[in-house]
Amino acid sequence: MSRRDLLKGAAGGAALAATRGGGSTLLKGAAGGAAGLLASSAGEALAQGVRSHTLTVSAVTWSVGGRITVPAYAYSLDGGAPTVPGPTIRATAGETLQITVVNRLAVPTTVHWHGVHPIPNDMDGVPAVTQPAIPPGGSFAYRFPAPPPGTYVYHSHVDVAVQVPKGLYGLLVVDDPRPGIRAAVPWRRDAGERRYDREYPLVLGDIQDAVGNAYHIINGKTFYGLDAVGEPANQGRLVFSMNRGERVLFRAWNASAAETHPMHTHGMSFDVVAADGMDLEIPIRRHNMGIDPGEGFDIIAHADTPGVWVFHCHNLHHAVNGMIAVNVVS
Ligand SMILES: [Cu+2]
Structure with missing residues (x-):
């Protein structure tokens, strides 16, 4: 995939997924009809095994409890409320994730997919090493196969000692297709x-x-x-x-x-x-x-x-x- 394709993707992850899913077999779920699109919430789409989300980064005032508030940076998913930690992103093993990051901070940022392996090098989210930082007002579409079932993390990789503690982190959970089972492989025990x-x-x-x-x-x-x-x-x-x-x-x-x-x-x-x-x-x-x-x-x-x-x-x-x-x- 060329960088130009990525930028096209950044223009609208859900739209891209909808186009690709047209009339095709859904990975799961019978609903969706001719559109070939299974949307479980606004902005989220699963078509042909591609799970698309928009992750928006913004500066917020965050309550750590009661009336105690702190200046924070926060992620919001698909237009939902910005939270610290960021909303948990979930996928099922076998899917492809497409996460369009929209930067509404006054400073640059990126997203690194912590522990996700294998991942294309240019999706690793390290500024000046694998991509230019996403400027204020800019966006970037990350696309990579979901890793094996397990718990992963996404976090900023720009000015990390500031941006991460200020709230730019969240869980990426990849589920086993079997509900309630943590491991894909039982190894020595049941x-x-x-x-x-x-x-x-x-x-x-x-x-x-x-x-x-x-x-x-x-x-x-x-x-x-x-x-x-x-x-x-x-x-x-x-x-x-x-x-x-x-x-x-x-x-x-x-x-x-x-x-x-x-x-x-x-x-x-x-x-x-x-x-x-x-x-x-x-x-x-x-x-x-x-x-x-x-x-x-x-x-x-x-x-x-x-x-x-x-x-x-x-x-x-x-x-x-x-x-x-x-x-x-x-
Ligand atoms: Cu402690």
Whole structure:
């Protein structure tokens, strides 16, 4: 594909997908009719195995909880609300992803697909190395095959020590075609080892307010001194609800520029089933595990005891600064 084709794609990812899908067989789903287009939400289209999204980058004021706000950069997907972390992008193994990034910042940016391999070199998102940075007002269409099932990340690769902590990161999840199974290959154990009943992101970071106070955040929110847990909007962010007996997959990733987060569960253990998007041959059982900057783990917690159990960073400075969530087992 030439760069000119890419630029054409940047003009309208959904339109491109619609054109290519005309009258053809859908990868999945019987709906779509003559248009050959299966759209599950505005701006998202899946045609002939190409999953198209528009990812818009903008500067926002972000609430880390209660009335505490910080100046942030945020991604929004297909015209949705900008969030920190960015919205999770999902695909199914075998699809092609086409993500058109629209830069509404006052500074250049790019998107790097962290852990995605193989990927065409010119889709890697490194400014001045694999592409010119996307200027303010500009756009760029990334197109690459979805990697094997697992948890990946997308993040800015421009002025990284500023843009990433300010919020330009999010999960890219590639699903196994079989629902509820984490691994494509069961390796030595039965695939049931990696079965899960529900899942949550567990994206760790730190972010500063306008006067330089740092907040340690989980899924964009901080805990202490705030009413964050009680906010309806925070359900599923700092409160992780689960039923007794469930296996709960957390897709953990550390977006901090320089700090390790040793995450610790009370009241339950978890199996580490994948590291950096790749399945471990034998899951490792832990209740406390350090996650370095840029590292990610898929962990399956065992909700075997009812109660309200904290799930916190065991760098205790981070914990008292808000890096605490609550696992509620009903
Ligand atoms: Cu920490």
